[in-house]
Amino acid sequence: MTSGWGFPDFDDHEGVHLFTDPASGLQAVIAIHSTKLGPAAGGVRFWHYASSDGAITDALRLSRGMSFKNAMAGLDLGGGKGVVLAGRAGESISEAQLQAFGRSVESLGGRYVTAEDVGMSEARMKVIAGETRYVSGLPVESGAAGGDPGPYTAHGIYLGVKAAAKRGLGATDMKGVRVAIQGVGSVGGGLARLLAGDGAVLTLADVDEGRAQALAGELGATVIAAEAILSADADIVSPNALGAILTEASIADLKARVIAGGANNQLATPADGARVHDRGILYAPDYVINAGGIINVGLEYLGHGDEAEVMARIAKIPQRLDQVWDESERSGSPASDVADMLAKRLIGR
Structure with a gap:
């Protein structure tokens, strides 16, 4: 850099x-x-x-x-x-x-x-x-690509969480898997509902505690303080709020064996990717797992395909994660570094 x-x-x-x-x-x-x-x-x-x-x-x-x-x-x-x-x-x-x-x-x-x-x-x-044509994510008719990216982001993260559970925990399904979700807005809340439908055991936290309590009541989940969610006693931690939350201190306190969530820039510094890796924690690079929303609005803007095409592309997120994890295992490099290397190669950097 x-x-x-x-x-x-x-x-x-x-x-x-x-x-x-x-x-x-x-x-x-x-x-x-x-x-x-x-x-x-x-x-x-x-x-x-x-x-x-x-x-x-x-x-x-x-x-x-x-x-x-x-x-x-x-x-x-x-x-x-x-x-x-x-x-x-x-x-x-x-x-x-x-x-x-x-x-x-x-x-x-x-x-x-x-x-x-x-x-x-x-x-x-x-x-x-109303002021520019260079905008996407606008309301669309049913079946078309576009509209609110939140549900598509949540769906992609859901697929990625299941792939991470299989890879990192050996779980064949999500029943009984303990997932701590940080942030339960459009994306985190959508993810929570999908995981609850699969029988996952959820712990929720949000800076808006009332929102977390309401969703917990709906899903039968537990709520803890926002500052405690990353160190929760869980199998998977799923950050879905703002970034830079994986720091030297917070990584040392992690009890989960997997990190898989949609927040952008979860690692506070590049060195934190190595810290996660050195602890033997499986990490799903954020920009790989959370691509569902941009796939939706990107295809809308480009005029490529419909909602079925969007969902077909989102369904490929687990195999992209597997590509990263496979190379991480082969090379011994942190998953975060491997993902950066693959992406840089694609954009010629």
């Missing part, structure tokens, strides 16, 4: 664009990591950061992850990410800010294609789409 402009996560990005719109109060970052395989596709998130540097770092890391995710998913798309800064935690984004962000995307002339991410929704994406 090449450090640049004082940001360690700058990885020879093709462009990092900072936007302001005084009339609406918009502050946004769009990072374009690579357009080698096609336009840089990746969602836009609305989030509060302690500093603007934190927002830029997030955009850099997430856009790089999108390059790798899209390449490993076999999509004709590069990697990019948008970040809209909230002025304070809990603040709502205005229609004027959404429109201004849409104009920012349009100004890049199609090099970046945006979609829904944390803090956004289909309705908000429709407002953005």
